[in-house]
Amino acid sequence: AQSVTQLDSHVSVSEGTPVLLRCNYSSSYSPSLFWYVQHPNKGLQLLLKYTSAATLVKGINGFEAEFKKSETSFHLTKPSAHMSDAAEYFCVVSVNSGTYKYIFGTGTRLKVLA
Amino acid sequence: EAGVAQSPRYKIIEKRQSVAFWCNPISGHATLYWYQQILGQGPKLLIQFQNNGVVDDSQLPKDRFSAERLKGVDSTLKIQPAKLEDSAVYLCASIHMRGGELFFGSGTQLSVL
Numbered sequence: 001a002q003s004v005t006q007l008d009s010h011v012s013v014s015e016g017t018p019v020l021l022r023c024n025y026s027s028s029y030s031p032s033l034f035w036y037v038q039h040p041n042k043g044l045q046l047l048l049k050y051t052s053a054a055t056l057v058k059g060i061n062g063f064e065a066e067f068k069k070s071e072t073s074f075h076l077t078k079p080s081a082h083m084s085d086a087a088e089y090f091c092v093v094s095v096n097s098g099t100y101k102y103i104f105g106t107g108t109r110l111k112v113l114a
Numbered sequence: 115e116a117g118v119a120q121s122p123r124y125k126i127i128e129k130r131q132s133v134a135f136w137c138n139p140i141s142g143h144a145t146l147y148w149y150q151q152i153l154g155q156g157p158k159l160l161i162q163f164q165n166n167g168v169v170d171d172s173q174l175p176k177d178r179f180s181a182e183r184l185k186g187v188d189s190t191l192k193i194q195p196a197k198l199e200d201s202a203v204y205l206c207a208s209i210h211m212r213g214g215e216l217f218f219g220s221g222t223q224l225s226v227l
């Protein structure tokens with residue numbers, strides 16, 4: 001069965017410090033992996049996606065993620081947090097098990113302290 | 115390119131009433147998804163359409179929820195009768211290619227009193 005685990009429900013960082021949001025997945029197939037961001041009262045926006053090309057994926061707003069098959073991980077990082085990064089972040093795995101399903105993690109709420 | 119359109123943006127109803135949500139995906143997107151997002155949780159798939167056919171409705175509470183996509187374009191999701199636990203944001207999403215990026219609408223925030 002396919003699943004996604006976001007290891008931290010809440011992360012707090014100071015402005016200007018690095019961000020690390022952790023995601024582990026389980027899949028019987030070669031997955032596509034995504035990170036989405038959701039600002040308060042806003043829709044879900046794609047940050048970045050991995051689809052079996054380069055393992056280090058760069059996204060919008062300075063975010064990047066590295067696909068590590070041996071660790072079944074797809075952690076999201078950013079070198080320096082900005083106040084505007086405060087939001088909910090979702091790790092998503094897409095698997096083709098006859099139909100394309102998109103399975104969401106439970107989310108990580110990022111708080112950025114001034 | 116226009117995005118995924120959803121309406122209404124907000125809806126407040128009393129329990130046991132009925133409600134309907136509408137979604138128009140991005141033009142040309144054959145696959146459409148409806149998700150339910152309860153406060154503090156990740157989106158949960160309710161139903162997936164490929165053109166006008168249902169490919170996955172295993173998590174749709176069929177005793178009260180129904181959905182259709184008659185012409186393979188826009189879709190409606192209905193709840194009848196609503197329960198308090200149906201209070202959530204209902205998200206519509208579509209994809210251009212299988213395994214590609216999900217494009218989301220702004221969602222409909224439902225409050226059941």
